[in-house]
Amino acid sequence: MEEIEIIKPDDWHVHFRDNSILKAVVPETTRHFARAIVMPNLTPPILNGKQAIEYKERIKKVIPKTHNFMPLMTIYLTESTDKNELKEAYNNKAVFAAKLYPAGATTNSDSGVKDIKNIMPTLEKMAKIGMPLLIHGEVTDNEVDIFDREKVFIDQSLDFICKELPELKITLEHITTKEAVSYVSEGNKNLAASITPHHLSLNRNALLVGGIKPHNYCLPILKREDHKQALVVAAISGDSKFFLGTDTAPHFKEDKESACGCAGVFNATNCMSILAEIFDQNNSIEMLESFTSINGAKHYGCKINHEKIKLKKSNKPLKFKKYLKVGNKEVIIFQPNFPVFWEVF
Ligand code: DOR
Numbered sequence: 414m415e416e417i418e419i420i421k422p423d424d425w426h427v428h429f430r431d432n433s434i435l436k437a438v439v440p441e442t443t444r445h446f447a448r449a450i451v452m453p454n455l456t457p458p459i460l461n462g463k464q465a466i467e468y469k470e471r472i473k474k475v476i477p478k479t480h481n482f483m484p485l486m487t488i489y490l491t492e493s494t495d496k497n498e499l500k501e502a503y504n505n506k507a508v509f510a511a512k513l514y515p516a517g518a519t520t521n522s523d524s525g526v527k528d529i530k531n532i533m534p535t536l537e538k539m540a541k542i543g544m545p546l547l548i549h550g551e552v553t554d555n556e557v558d559i560f561d562r563e564k565v566f567i568d569q570s571l572d573f574i575c576k577e578l579p580e581l582k583i584t585l586e587h588i589t590t591k592e593a594v595s596y597v598s599e600g601n602k603n604l605a606a607s608i609t610p611h612h613l614s615l616n617r618n619a620l621l622v623g624g625i626k627p628h629n630y631c632l633p634i635l636k637r638e639d640h641k642q643a644l645v646v647a648a649i650s651g652d653s654k655f656f657l658g659t660d661t662a663p664h665f666k667e668d669k670e671s672a673c674g675c676a677g678v679f680n681a682t683n684c685m686s687i688l689a690e691i692f693d694q695n696n697s698i699e700m701l702e703s704f705t706s707i708n709g710a711k712h713y714g715c716k717i718n719h720e721k722i723k724l725k726k727s728n729k730p731l732k733f734k735k736y737l738k739v740g741n742k743e744v745i746i747f748q749p750n751f752p753v754f755w756e757v758f
């Protein structure tokens with residue numbers, strides 16, 4: 414039986430939500446991950462250091478005692494974010510980073526930024542103090558095709574930010590296109606990107622062929638196979654600009670299976686097994702540790718974790734649990750469309 418031991422991973426992009434759903438989903442992440450960057454798109458969003466500290470306390474309360482885990486908090490940038498308050502929250506270690514959602518780009522992003530030029534003084538301040546900027550990189554113009562929104566964002570906005578502020582530490586989050594892979598790998602040293610397990614597993618056929626599959630609906634939307642391949646090449650390359658951000662995003666089953674289904678894939682539970690499978694299928698299992706446990710920490714200037722986890726390759730495909738129960742509702746757990754043999758111990 415094949416077996417590997419790797420440094421305990423970090424998840425550099427997670428949605429924990431709040432209340433009963435928070436309690437149900439947090440242990441799914443804290444089981445295998447040492448740290449996670451927690452997204453601020455609650456309703457209402459986390460807008461300042463005080464709210465971030467309070468949210469962190471709510472998270473800490475539901476971490477199982479046997480799990481050693483550190484939530485890293487974020488602030489949701491708006492056009493009225495006070496740059497001095499932001500600086501204070503960062504310097505006091507209340508928050509780890511700030512998140513830029515173009516207004517209307519995704520779930521709970523209505524109070525996001527309409528025009529990047531309006532937040533340039535805030536971004537300049539962040540560059541000065543070394544605070545990372547996390548970006549949902551999609552334009553929201555109705556005329557732009559949903560499959561092109563990431564590429565257009567890079568051309569219209571990211572390139573502008575990178576040229577104006579080369580010292581700003583930026584993560585282009587959950588990238589989905591070959592254009593994003595090239596832009597980031599050729600970009601300045603402070604620019605990196607996270608990649609999700611679902612974008613490494615599926616192309617857009619998994620969303621649209623044989624009937625609409627709402628549980629594979631996420632934003633940025635799944636793309637063509639050649640884009641998926643480019644993401645896999647980046648993930649297994651060992652290039653320290655690419656690392657794991659799961660974008661695990663729980664929604665209730667009934668909200669995903671509705672006439673206007675929510676975007677988001679809940680993948681925390683089996684993420685490490687699925688990634689090991691993909692790396693193994695690409696003869697690169699030895700590169701898994703860089704992607705999940707080293708590259709992100711380097712980008713953010715964090716220490717590498719001490720703990721280790723073991724993964725073993727079983728003879729039979731694993732049987733995954735189908736859903737997580739939250740009260741009398743269910744959150745469907747992501748399953749890829751290929752068998753997975755790697756189990757975490
Ligand atoms: O699919 C997504 N779901 N993409 C996002 O950017 C947000 C997330 C959510 O919060 O549900």
Ligand code: ZN
Nearest residue numbers: 428452660662
């Ligand atoms: Zn997200």
